Amino acid sequence: MKWKERIILTLLGALGGITIILLCEFHxxxxxxxxxxxxxxxxxxxxxxxxxxxxxxxxxxxxxxxxxxxxxxxxxxxxxxxxxxxxxxxxxxxxxxxxxxxxxxxxxxxxxxxALGSIIRDEFGDLERMLDPSKQEYLLREREEDDNPSIADVLEINLKSRANLSNFEKFQLLVRKQTLYTEEDGVVDHLLEDMLTQDLTRVEQKKGGTQFKLVVDFASTGQAILKPMRFPRDRETLPNHFYFSDFERHNAEIAAFHVDRVLGFRRAPPVVGRLLNISSEIYPLAEGYLLHTFFISPAGNICFHGKCSYYCDTSHAICGNPDILEVSLAALLPPQEAAPRKSWLHPWRRSYHKRHKAKWEIDEAYCDTVRSEPPYDRGRRLLDLIDMSILDFLIGNMDRHHYETFKMFGNYSFLKVNVGETSQIPQRSRVSKHRFKEISSKRSTPASFTGRTFLCLGSTC
Structure with a gap:
């Protein structure tokens, strides 16, 4: 036996002996x-x-x-x-x-x-202390009470003298400087009911965007954006999907509108869910390329797919059951000609790259940099951006790359929220006292009760 083999055997024997001694002592x-x-x-x-x-x-x-x-x-x-x-x-x-x-x-x-039975409820004492005026170290700012004119006020349109206006037209003329609508105007509930019940008179695929949408006209000349149900509500996002490649969910827009309304933001367009018959309400109104994409699936359901960048092909078709389709209908804002809007890049937008990170993801001082530059260095713009990010966090969106403001209201008007896009602001920033109180007051309110309050139409729940 060679000397190397003898050394190896000796070491193995020594290790085995030490192991046996330790086990015996342990026992x-x-x-x-x-x-x-x-x-x-x-x-x-x-x-x-x-x-x-x-x-x-x-x-x-x-x-x-x-x-x-x-x-x-x-x-x-x-x-x-x-x-x-x-x-x-x-x-x-x-x-x-x-x-x-x-x-x-x-x-x-x-x-x-x-045996625990119930979970101890967090009273958020640390957050309550932020409202103490003696605590100056917290970044809470008073809400600026700006004037809040509507588009009708700016254009000098007397709504009382125009009794024949539809609810769609009233909604568009009552868009205000700080919010899309107010509860005092009382037009939103009537608008939701119109979108839920009125007949469709025209259907056209919306141009632009990455996923399928339709622009539909109602009998009262109002318009809305239609998003179809692509898959069941309980279908979770695939973990390997990037935020810019997942299906847009029709029910997410419905829920986002009500969350926005409950929190008092009132910056998301009114949205309602509705069941449509593809055979009698969509197919007869379809034209052009959209008309040629209708087919009957092997299961006997009526399907179509339109034309868009993502998921507009036979393998990703939109199908009824067999011809009943659930959709969301979001009221359109005033046209650009009547109320021009300015589009802004979101400072906390994603990189939209599979490997590269955005600047805010690697720079801890990025928030301070944004706060020192216009239009975020003065006025309410940054506070509104924080409001939008709070909503984005709650509804779970991950694709906010732009936002819009109305030019007629100047740089300090509210931010129009497109609830199909979002991004979170993960760094230290500011929030208004008004918004903080509004959100903290909801923690004791049962979600089911609040949801019923805003989901009911008239006396029907």
Whole structure:
């Protein structure tokens, strides 16, 4: 036998001997009661406090310098260190769940989880203290009470003298400097009911954009953007999809409008959900290329796909059941000719690149840079941008690259919110006291009650 092989065998034998000695000594400690068994309230016992003490004993035995009695680093400290995986593994061996909340650390078994009953409600005391006028360190600003004229006021149109205006026309003329509408105007509920019940008179595919949309005309000459239901509500976004390549969801626009309204923003266009018959309400009005994309699927459903950049082909067709299709209808704003708008790049827009990050994702001081440049260095523009980002966060959109303002109201008018696009502002910035109070007041309101309030039409819920 060569000398190299002899050295290797000697080392292996030494390691095996050391392992056997350690195992024997460990079992000796256990038999002497230092690491109690199931009958002695030790590792196998049901008492979680005893489990913790014995876990500390195990760690003290393995790491005598760090986990001996009197050591500052305890089992709880282990959870906050790089050895968290080892702590979780130790808990899994005992059949419990690791609880990272509260002090001291406890093991939550399935039975104890069920016994909790109800979750303790967070009163947000730290946020309430932000409203204390004596706390100057918080970045809360008073809302600027600007005048709030409507388009009708600017164009000097007397609505009272025009009784024959449709609800669509009233809505467009009552768009204001700070909001798209006010609750006092009372026109939005009537507008939603019109979009829900009036017959369609014209259908045309909307030009531009990446996904399929239709512009529809109603009997009262009003117009709306139609988005079809592409897949069931419970279908989650694929984790490998980029934010710019996922399907647009029709029900997301409906929910976003109501969230915007509940929070008091009132900057998202009114949207309603509706069931349409493809055979009798869409197909007879289709023209041109759209008409040639209708077909009957192998399942016997009527389908169509139109023409667009993403998902407009036979394999991504929009199909009825068999010809009933659920859609969202968003009221159109005044045309550009009557109320010109200016489009702005969102300062926190995405990079739209598969590998490169946007500047705000790598520059911690980016927010301060934006705040020092016009139009964000004065007026209400930055506060409105924060409002928009709060809504974007709540509705889960991830594709805000532009926003618009009405030119007739100047640079300090509100930001028109397109709820199909979004981005979050992850850095330290400002929020108005008015908005903070508005949002914090909703935390105690049952969502179901608030939702019913704004989802009901007339007396029908």
């Amino acid at each position: 000796g400690h256990k038999s002497r009661g230092k690491l109690g068994g199931p009958g002695s309230g030790g590792v196998g016992a049901d008492n979680s406090g005893n489990r913790l003490s014995n876990e500390s004993s195990i760690l003290a035995y393995i790491f005598p310098k760090k986990y001996s009695e009197g050591s500052q680093e305890t089992f709880e400290n282990l959870l906050g260190s790089s050895r968290l995986v080892a702590a979780k593994a130790l808990k899994r061996q005992q059949g419990g769940k690791l609880s990272l909340r509260g002090s001291p650390l406890t093991v939550m078994t399935k039975g104890s989880v069920r």
